[in-house]
Amino acid sequence: MTTVxxxxxxxxxxxxxREILxxxxEDTVVVFEKESSLGAHQTGHNSGVVHAGIYYRPGSLKAQLCTRGRYLLEEFAAEHGIPYEACGxxxxxxxxxxxxxFDALEKTATENGVPGLRRVGPEEIAEIEPYAAAGxxxxxxxxxxxxxxxAAAEALGRSVTEAGGEVRLGEEVTGIHRVTGGIEVETPAGRTRVDHLVVCGGLESDRLGELxxxxxxxxxxxxxxxxMQVSVAKQDLVRGMVYPVPDPRYPFLxxxxxxxxxxxxxxxxxxxxxxSRRRYRRTSLTPRDLVDTLAWPGFWRFAAEHWRTGFTELRGVLSKQAYMREAQRYVPEIGAEDVTRAGLGLRAQAVERDGSLVDDFVIHHADGITSVRNAPSPAATSSLAIAEYVVDRMS
Incomplete structure (x- = not known):
């Protein structure tokens, strides 16, 4: 019997x-989670979108695993009664x-086999989303x-425990030690010996990877x-989702x-x-997190190249009016007076020493340890397919 x-x-x-079990x-599986609940970070602070594969470089892990993951997630949601709506x-x-x-994006989406994808003109835009801009x-x-x-994370957690696995909440991993014949995972509660370790640390993935x-x-x-949360009076002006054409220099949409x-x-x-990597207030600051960012040469190289974009984003952070002026390009009838500030999310974006943003998923395997080092969006969509990929390669 193997302990993972x-x-x-x-x-x-x-x-x-879940995939291991x-x-x-016959294996024993132990999940270590530092928070007191499941899905407390990127899982629970995103826009809830199940991506269809429009944006990702054909042949990349993101493209492959998003396509497979969307199918698996839809099946899983139906099986477990999780709210899921293909609103388009x-x-x-x-x-x-x-x-x-736009033309390049259409080519990418077509190569990725996005189901039902169509290019539409102004008249069909108005039929699908009557209040969208006349693009x-x-x-x-x-x-x-x-x-x-x-809800999906909680259902996965139940699946793990029902299959005999253990989910330990409130146990932050503070050390990972290679020992004869295995690996010891250290938490404030003590050490647990395992035969194989999979690290899916999200916002802490680089620190855990170093451990x-x-x-x-x-x-x-x-x-x-x-x-921003749209007022009840105008929340029905959008039937599904309305997105801009993204800037291909960035992984943000x-x-x-x-x-x-x-x-x-x-x-x-x-x-x-x-x-801060863990706190979700507009004024949140964690000194260690800020120091780590400023100490990384890749941050300064990225900032030097993209400071103009950063300045534009800062205007939206400081001003609701500036934020919504950009959004109104796509739905003109929803303005600053129609929204209130809602929550915020954190994205774990991997950056190389030369300042380049890592675009694809990064998963390392070595000597009984698998580390998911970069898994931003569409990681949630791809989660069940990432699991298949990881378990396929576990020795």
Whole structure:
């Protein structure tokens, strides 16, 4: 019998634990989660979108695992009664300067086999989303969906425990030690010996990766994304989702309109440097996190190249009016007076020493330890497929 430790109680870590028990029910699986609940960080602070594969470089892990993951997640949601709605998405080009990027995005989405994808003109844009801007063209993805990711994480946690696994809440991993014949996972409660370890640390993935003795790069730079809640009077102006054409220099998709499975309509998120990896207030600052960011040469190289974009994002952070002026390019009838500030999310973005943003998932395997070093969006969509990928490669 083999004992496998999984660090991280987000949706990816729980999906890995479940997959191990599905394939190897004789194994013992222990999940270590530092928080008192499951899905407390990136899993529970995103826009709830189940991506269909529009944006990701064909052949990349993101493209492959998003496509497979969407299918698996829809099945899992139906099996466990988790709220899931394929409300569809429009990616709208509103002026001629965006058309080159739009055409490239259509090619990418087509190569990725996005189900039901269609290019539509102004008349069909109005039929699908009557209050959307009269764009030049849009990509319509009818199978892009929304889900309750926390409910999905909780269902995965139940699946793990029902299959005989153990989920330990409130146990932060503070050390990982290679010992003869195995690995010891250290927490304030003591040490647990395992034969194989899978680390799905999200916002802490670089620090946990170093504890395993893995490479020091890439490093995580946290980005915060703020959301606005649309008033009840105008929340029905968007039927599904309305997105801009993204800037291909960044992995962020731009401020967009998204319905939530629990009701309501949100705008966001933007993307700006976060000063904390664990706290979710606009003024949150954790000294260690800030020091780690400023000490990483890759941050300064990234900042030097992209400071103009950062300044633009800062205006939206400081001013609700500036934030909504950008959003109104896509749904003109929802303005600053129609929204209130809602929550914010944190994105674990891996950055190389040269300042480049790591675009694809990064998963390392070495000597009985698997480390998921970079798994930003669409990691939640891809979670069940990431689990298959990881378990396929476990020795």
């Amino acid at each position: 430790g999984v660090v991280g109680g987000g949706i990816v870590g729980l999906a890995v634990a 599905l394939r190897r029910p 998405k429009l990616v709208v080009a509103v002026d001629e300067s965006e058309m080159g990027r 030049l063209a849009a990509l319509h993805s009818p199978r892009t969906a929304i889900i309750d990711y926390v 395993t003795g893995g490479p020091k790069t890439p490093r995580i730079i946290p980005f915060r994304g703020e959301y 731009g401020v967009h309109f998204t319905r939530r499975v629990g009701g309501g309509l949100e705008v966001g998120p933007n993307a700006f440097l976060a000063l």
